[in-house]
Amino acid sequence: MYEVIQGGVTAAKGFMAASTAAGIKYKNRPDMAMIYSTVPCRAAGTFTTNLVKAAPVKWDKNQVTGGADAQAVIVNAGIANACTGKEGMDYCARTAAAAAESLDIKADSVLVASTGVIGMQLPMDRIEAGIRAMAPELKGSLESGTKASKAIMTTDTKHKEAAVQVVLGGMPVTIGGMCKGSGMIHPNMCTMLSFITTDAAISKELLQEALSEDIKDTYNMISVDGDTSTNDTVLLLANGLAGNPEITEKNEDYKAFCEALNYINETLAKKMAGDGEGCTALFEVKIKGAQTKEQAKILAKSVITSSLTKAAVFGHDANWGRILCAMGYSGADFDPEQVDLYFESAAGKLQIIKDGVAVEYSEEQATKILSQQEVTAIADIKMGTAEAVAWGCDLTFDYVKINADYRS
Amino acid sequence: MYEVIQGGVTAAKGFMAASTAAGIKYKNRPDMAMIYSTVPCRAAGTFTTNLVKAAPVKWDKNQVTGGADAQAVIVNAGIANACTGKEGMDYCARTAAAAAESLDIKADSVLVASTGVIGMQLPMDRIEAGIRAMAPELKGSLESGTKASKAIMTTDTKHKEAAVQVVLGGMPVTIGGMCKGSGMIHPNMCTMLSFITTDAAISKELLQEALSEDIKDTYNMISVDGDTSTNDTVLLLANGLAGNPEITEKNEDYKAFCEALNYINETLAKKMAGDGEGCTALFEVKIKGAQTKEQAKILAKSVITSSLTKAAVFGHDANWGRILCAMGYSGADFDPEQVDLYFESAAGKLQIIKDGVAVEYSEEQATKILSQQEVTAIADIKMGTAEAVAWGCDLTFDYVKINADYRS
Incomplete structure (x- = not known):
């Protein structure tokens, strides 16, 4: 309290x-x-x-x-x-x-x-x-x-x-x-x-x-x-x-x-992530249903660190394949064919994947959800009850601009 | 042969x-x-x-x-x-x-x-x-x-x-x-x-x-x-x-x-790295003087993977601190105060760091070297005789552009 x-x-x-x-x-x-x-x-x-x-x-x-x-x-x-x-x-x-x-x-x-x-x-x-x-x-x-x-x-x-x-x-x-x-x-x-x-x-x-x-x-x-x-x-x-x-x-x-x-x-910490160099959005990733907190953390960090996923967030593009891909190379074990994935923001919540494959969803609604200043991806791997949250931001033109010539 | x-x-x-x-x-x-x-x-x-x-x-x-x-x-x-x-x-x-x-x-x-x-x-x-x-x-x-x-x-x-x-x-x-x-x-x-x-x-x-x-x-x-x-x-x-x-x-x-x-x-492999999404240069990193090849590989890959280093290459900016930083968080052991670092390309070769600190070098010459289509950073960690090479590319506006809306 x-x-x-x-x-x-x-x-x-x-x-x-x-x-x-x-x-x-x-x-x-x-x-x-x-x-x-x-x-x-x-x-x-x-x-x-x-x-x-x-x-x-x-x-x-x-x-x-x-x-x-x-x-x-x-x-x-x-x-x-x-x-x-x-x-x-x-x-x-x-x-x-x-x-x-x-x-x-x-x-x-x-x-x-x-x-x-x-x-x-x-x-x-x-x-x-x-x-x-x-x-x-x-x-x-x-x-x-x-x-x-x-x-x-x-x-x-x-x-x-x-x-x-x-x-x-x-x-x-x-x-x-x-x-x-x-x-x-x-x-x-x-x-x-x-x-x-x-x-x-x-x-x-x-x-x-x-x-x-x-x-x-x-x-x-x-x-x-x-x-x-x-x-x-x-x-x-x-x-x-x-x-x-x-x-x-x-x-x-x-x-x-x-x-x-x-x-x-x-x-x-969230203020830092949400004010990352050049960023336009805070990108939050929640992993649910993990067997251990450590497993959930590894998966969540892998997703927020993926350049491709970050660029997709910048483009308000529901490119969920990149999220599954980043989970897949994280080093943590899970069954890709058990994953449910959702996007959530102030504009609503939408299920994108059920059991590893895309459900019928509205790209328009997904784009609307991804166009907010704070966007959350929630992946449920259905193995247990542990959870973790990680915070990152999108990858933008301004990130490149800032870092291509930071010293001058 | x-x-x-x-x-x-x-x-x-x-x-x-x-x-x-x-x-x-x-x-x-x-x-x-x-x-x-x-x-x-x-x-x-x-x-x-x-x-x-x-x-x-x-x-x-x-x-x-x-x-x-x-x-x-x-x-x-x-x-x-x-x-x-x-x-x-x-x-x-x-x-x-x-x-x-x-x-x-x-x-x-x-x-x-x-x-x-x-x-x-x-x-x-x-x-x-x-x-x-x-x-x-x-x-x-x-x-x-x-x-x-x-x-x-x-x-x-x-x-x-x-x-x-x-x-x-x-x-x-x-x-x-x-x-x-x-x-x-x-x-x-x-x-x-x-x-x-x-x-x-x-x-x-x-x-x-x-x-x-x-x-x-x-x-x-x-x-x-x-x-x-x-x-x-x-x-x-x-x-x-x-x-x-x-x-x-x-x-x-x-x-x-x-x-x-x-x-x-x-x-x-080099053709792939040199034609990475949106890239303008092939970025080669050589680690010399390692105790084992594995150690050299970990260090080389950490540098080519660093977003900050890649953006600096795009900006033709001799931001050597980012290279040392990426080596430092790679997980491989070395003594930062023993590192010599050079940049090399078709435009010449230049020593930037000796024993972990900057030498007097010409920023103008460094920029000239970094402005070529193939740029090499060579780090000698002076611990042994093993070497490794890794290849990456610079991080550019076009990388973000391509990946912010790849699906459309």
């Missing part, structure tokens, strides 16, 4: 944000953000499984697993600080040192995150100037959180925030977050960049476990283009200011916290 | 071909082809590993593994005869029966292949009429082979043939083939449709082994869009008319035959 509320990273008690146009690579737009908590936070994080890890991923992973409390996160857009060697690692340390000085906190309580072009070095003078500019501008208003969510965008067309409130031990606890996409999105551990803040009091171990479990059904179930980034990072900071009895075991409060966290993560 | 010669499926002794405009789905163009051998052939085949297998794949697999000789292949373009249930299987039998009657051969010596839209039933009356029209038109000329290679095209922009001659036991032996792409190409067993004919005398066991081994380095190393088709089929027919001493063991003749076969398969 939770209530959806307005806001993002500044929704929870004690969290503040700021942003600035530091001129790192973009011109005339904010490209740096700072998240700050008035008191130290327990931090949980999940990071890319790509062997090629960006410097800030290595930095944060070390800080989070090392057990240090976190009090600030410095984020820049435009340059990813990936494939930058020792120099890139030094820049993480210098960023943390600059933030520590400006905020009068410990350097090892500063987390960093970068997104953008791989292989370029950060302009450290502008990063340091950006930090000095942001520190005095920190505010706890919802507006400052929204501004921060805009400053971390790259090819995103919309900023992405979510917040909920849940009552734990009689006290209202808030969880809020922001994230950004929107290319190189195929998280194998977590998504591009997502920052969640909460005023919940919860042990570091359970905070990490709640996050690690939840990303499997949220960020790890979205794909824009099948490319797992070098920078994928989800950070979850908990400062305990809500005053709820500290969660130290898997009790009812833990379950309620996890449920609220799941809302934030799923909402942000 | 082999000599490249003109021709395709009719280059080898005793092989004839015909084609016709049967009006299956395309209008005003040939869409059916027939390959015929004057004497029965030993047949080898490799087929899609997609769980969803088209009816002709099931038919051919049964015939080829059952051990029956083959004497004719009937191919249609436009409709894939996949996801067509029992009716689709019946149509394979009816196609074979019609060909057997027209050609006065046994029905179990007829192989069938289809390519096109999934889920539609074949118009059997037109298929049967097409067979009756083609049978009297069979010719052994190279021109008839070329016409057949044009009749099986779907979104291909070029027909694809190759032929070689090799001397075995003092006798000239010919191997020729044709194939078609060009979407849903990510063979996991073999490619979309490829038909190889040879007059070599070789045992059925060694014929199958030669094919099964060779596809691992040829068709299985190309990808246009990461979608493994329901119809992938490679057929290799050997009628023994060259008069060479029959190859029954892995001797020098077998090695020479395999080398010549590899030329045909690699040539056809």
